Amino acid sequence: MNRNFLIFGLVLLLPSLFAVDSALSIGPASWALSQESFWGTPIADFVFWIGLAHAGTLFSAILLVLGVRWQHRVAFLAELSTIAALGVAASFPLIHLGIPEAFYNMIPVGNARSMYVNVESPLVWDFVAIFVYGTVSVLYLLLHLFSIRNASLEKYRRPFAWILFPLVLWVHTIVSLDFAVTFVPGWQGAYFPLYFIFGALFSGVALVQILVELSHRRVRAVEDLLIAFSWALLAFWMWEANVKAVWHPELLIFGFLVPQLLWISKVREISVVRALVAISVMASLWWERIGLVQPENLDWTWVDLGLASFGIGAFCVAFALLRILLKKFFPQAFDEDVMESLRERVVSFERKKFWISVGVGTFAAGAFAVYFIWNAPAFPGVRMIPVLFPIGALCAGISLSLFAIAELWKTRVAVMCAVLLAVFAVAVGGLLYRGTDVSYTESLTTVESVNPALGTSKQATAELWNARCAACHGKDGNLNRKFVHEFYPLPQTLSLERLDSLGLDSLSKVVLEGRNYMRPFRGRVTDAEAFALVRYMRSLAVQKKGGAVP
Amino acid sequence: MKISRASFLKLLTGTFAALSLFGCRREKSLPKNEHREVSSKPDLSLWQKEIDEARFATPRPESLVMVPRPGIHPKFPDADVRLGMAIDLDLCDSCGKCALACMVENNVPRVNADEARKGRYMHWLELRGGMPVMCAHCGDAPCEKVCPTGAAVASPDGFSSMVYPRCIGTRFCGANCPLHARKFNYTDAAEQGLAAKFNPEVPLRPQGVMEKCSLCIQRLQNARIQAKTFGLEWRGSGVLPACAAACPKHAIIFGNWLDLNSDLVRKTRGRGIYAPKSIAKFLPAVVYLRGKA
Structure with a gap:
């Protein structure tokens, strides 16, 4: 299975790297966007993959907490798919950014210039939540792996699952708020968090269904869940159709009607059909996200398709590589008998350490809130609540892992880890606090130019003439004879005919470059001012001739 | 390991040859020995042409609703300056001079043919169905709420500004x-080569950054500094944004909504004040005048 997965993934991934390359080098212009709808397929792909990641946590953590019996049969697959899907999901917002390398501006720490992120923005919530979710998921997977070898770690799994359970719901609620807090008519709705969570779990269950089929096993409960979620999603789609008149028949066919095939027992027995049903569900949910993010009908480019293929390919490759690695280091995890025997273990719940960790998390969240409100009082503190829980969950998860490390090795090792982690955090924070040396220089190829049509005002030009030119040329455009006679040979009279025959361009060039005894004025007057001066000079000549100034 | 002299020399020559070949490579990042290209004056008619093109892209005007007179900015309740504009639609004949002046003042670039086909113009001031539409500088601005990095931020003068280096x-x-x-x-x-630096006081924006009407913040700051040098308190007088200065009909009135003697307040007295329907509830500072109240 791993090899086929890897080959399939590479076939999709390698060509799609060109799409990623052009998405990063050309920027958002390379995929379908307009000056009105600024979010495109990368955001839809992000929502899709983060949804798939949630299902992994559903099966590994939520079902564990709820004490579902068949949970252990899919837990490993689900956890691995969470990590792989999360990695894929996290890459899409980075591709989406206009300046991807500056993503660190979203990290909610202060800097030396007293610039703080806007904690009101759902994107900051999103950034923090996904970072925390990824970290905690990795820790949870490691805990699960080590608990196979070391039975004493088993008692930490349930406390950890209790941290992860609300975190998943929180993360996807925040993803839905990315849309629901905006003023885009199609994205509004208080039902969005639930809608997104159900959609995410539906697609995630479908993914797990496919993975289960591919590993030649059968978990009937997953198929049942698929049917159940299809009805839940039907309710939301009907609601959307009712409230917003958004109507997608293709979603109803592939997302709702096709899963109903599983009611027919003869059909349900065929493994290919079960996989196809799951694929149809995933495809329809991906299409739903596309329709949600981009209601406008824009012309897709090849990059849009390339990014979708990148998602699938990167997931398959990451999943296969993770499995290959695990097989090498934790071969027991793939042994059905070992896993079955593990289930018989007596599982206790580390109550005291759990509450200590929760306390650590609460303290960290409170400290963050105080720090932020103290330093950036301009932002409304209430809107900070969405980031507080993930921060608390991160610290609680880390503290629980430290307890586990102390149990696995020695207390000293755990303290070392804590110190190293603190040093690392402080170092990263310090780097962010210092910031980079921003050079906001402009490209040399920029055309610096004058705009003769606008120029400077007549008043300003007259003042400039009096300051710069009148010493020789006189205030009225006649020569300042007294001065010129003394030092220079007498220049030409600047009559109207002469000025007109020379032309604006060449005269302004004389002003800038100088000629004979006239000194160059470049640097002291701008190009625009030179033009304005020549026009002023002409108006003086017109006056002298007795005509009206045009 | 022993190396004979002949093979050592061969190795050395080979290395030098390889290195010098490496030095001859084409590299974009290496400095080019070229003179800075100072092109001739950019033809303003190109900018004018693009404005006329963009007129066709948005043929419908914004639908307007009546709003109360803009007042104190909700984020700065103690400020005595709330800059804003009123655009008199009874005077406006949509000549487009404001749009051109805006592009020239703020170094707004043109777009290439491909972008133009997709309608991705950069115009800060658009003529939608002949009606000049620009950022309304909302008091309760939706953009400022969602910007993660704080690049879109409210200015204490009561308008909405952009910090380009902070934008990601x-x-x-x-x-x-x-x-x-x-x-x-x-x-x-x-x-x-589609951008021109008409105005040295305004930076050109790099790729990947958002931009919008800044109410010609460079002019406002110059006026403030000038007032400060004379020891005066600047309350938004003695300055005009480029569009207002360019309007031949004086249909764009700029001023301070909180200064009862400002042009803006005097000229909008007794007039019907309207705002685009989509943003009417966000306390815009740029409004439209039409008929009598």
């Missing part, structure tokens, strides 16, 4: 602006 291009502000007044730099216009 999430485009959330643009997605959340009901008026679609924000423009994203999809391409590097300077690199394509």
